[in-house]
Amino acid sequence: RKEVEQDPGPFNVPEGATVAFNCTYSNSASQSFFWYRQDCRKEPKLLMSVYSSGNEDGRFTAQLNRASQYISLLIRDSKLSDSATYLCVVKLHSGNTPLVFGKGTRLSVIA
Amino acid sequence: ETGVTQSPTHLIKTRGQQVTLRCSSQSGHNTVSWYQQALGQGPQFIFQYYREEENGRGNFPPRFSGLQFPNYSSELNVNALELDDSALYLCASSLPSGATDTQYFGPGTRLTVL
Numbered sequence: 001r002k003e004v005e006q007d008p009g010p011f012n013v014p015e016g017a018t019v020a021f022n023c024t025y026s027n028s029a030s031q032s033f034f035w036y037r038q039d040c041r042k043e044p045k046l047l048m049s050v051y052s053s054g055n056e057d058g059r060f061t062a063q064l065n066r067a068s069q070y071i072s073l074l075i076r077d078s079k080l081s082d083s084a085t086y087l088c089v090v091k092l093h094s095g096n097t098p099l100v101f102g103k104g105t106r107l108s109v110i111a
Numbered sequence: 112e113t114g115v116t117q118s119p120t121h122l123i124k125t126r127g128q129q130v131t132l133r134c135s136s137q138s139g140h141n142t143v144s145w146y147q148q149a150l151g152q153g154p155q156f157i158f159q160y161y162r163e164e165e166n167g168r169g170n171f172p173p174r175f176s177g178l179q180f181p182n183y184s185s186e187l188n189v190n191a192l193e194l195d196d197s198a199l200y201l202c203a204s205s206l207p208s209g210a211t212d213t214q215y216f217g218p219g220t221r222l223t224v225l
Binding site for chain 2: 004041042043044045046087096097098099100101102103104
């Protein structure tokens with residue numbers, strides 16, 4: 001079983017749609033969780049950290065369910081500029097430990 | 112921009128050759144991590160350097176080696192290149208241990224092995 005698994009995608013949605021990405025992780029001892037965004041042929045960039053209480057940043061909402069080892073990202077009112085690959089990322093411990101990435105889910109927002 | 116730079120941006124090598132990739136970390140960051148991202152995959156952890164010492168290694172063979180310098184810049188060396196080494200190589204710098212979880216990525220070096 002892969003350490004971090006994501007929806008295979010791709011997701012093709014119209015502008016204004018709401019889209020949800022799901023992710024599961026295998027190591028129950030994992031401590032830190034993130035969503036990164038990666039544009040084509042560019043480096044990954046941190047979109048948001050994910051906290052147990054859930055957190056929101058504008059149109060983006062992230063949720064964590066530790067019991068189910070499940071992470072989600074919701075994007076409301078999709079924009080063309082949201083088109084990218086979204087990477088679910090987990091760390092075993094806080095501080096300087098490696099990031100474990102999922103394969104990524106590609107989103108295309110269509111006009 | 113993250114302040115993390117990498118060189119070169121692109122590189123073409125042939126099987127069996129050796130390659131050195133370079134990374135300059137963001138000011139104040141003493142930890143550099145290297146990742147390999149094959150086409151269609153998420154980045155995979157290669158190793159990490161903290162204060163010039165290797166501080167963790169992923170599932171990569173010994174022909175992948177690295178260095179960190181006193182100014183915290185870093186090199187990734189790959190010997191005896193194989194076709195499967197073709198990938199985007201990313202370095203990420205981070206603040207001192209315990210201060211934050213955030214790793215900041217450089218733009219990457221795209222390596223093609225023919």
